[in-house]
Amino acid sequence: MTIFKSSKNNVTVGFLWLVVVFLIVIPFFPENKNETGASIAVVFVVLYSVCGMLIWILLDTNYKIKSNRLFYCSGPVRGSIEINTIRKIERWNKWYVMSFIKPALDKDGLIVYYKKFDDLFISPENKEDFIAALREINPDIEVV
Secondary structure, three states: EEEEEEOOOOOHHHHHHHHHHHHHHHOOOOOOOOOOHHHHHHHHHHHHHHHHHHHHHHHHHEEEEEEEEEEEOOOOOOOOOOOOOOEEEEEEEEOOOOOOOOEEEOOOOEEEEEEOOEEEEEEEEOOOHHHHHHHHOOOOOOEE
């Protein structure tokens, strides 16, 4: 099994950590001092659940190649694709990505086209080694 960490865009990661800090701090500045304990508890649970999700995404975004499958995970977004179904890999370095599934923390990444109409945007740190590892299993992958 080969593991590739996601590259991280400083702006994206910085913004997400800023949101986490904001969500942690905001419950300590209540607007209405007469709120009940139950409503404050609900606010804490919701905000800290979102914080936990963001931290999970920031710390656990990676890609694994095991047997003939590519596994991707970014917090709760997890899945796998069969490497033999990959048709094409396109290098991408723009702020927007038309791909539906984007388990990535950087705008500089790869769009993996597989099956007939499916695609996936990922951003491994070492793109060349990642592509080489995929092409060892499926040499027919077109790299654009």
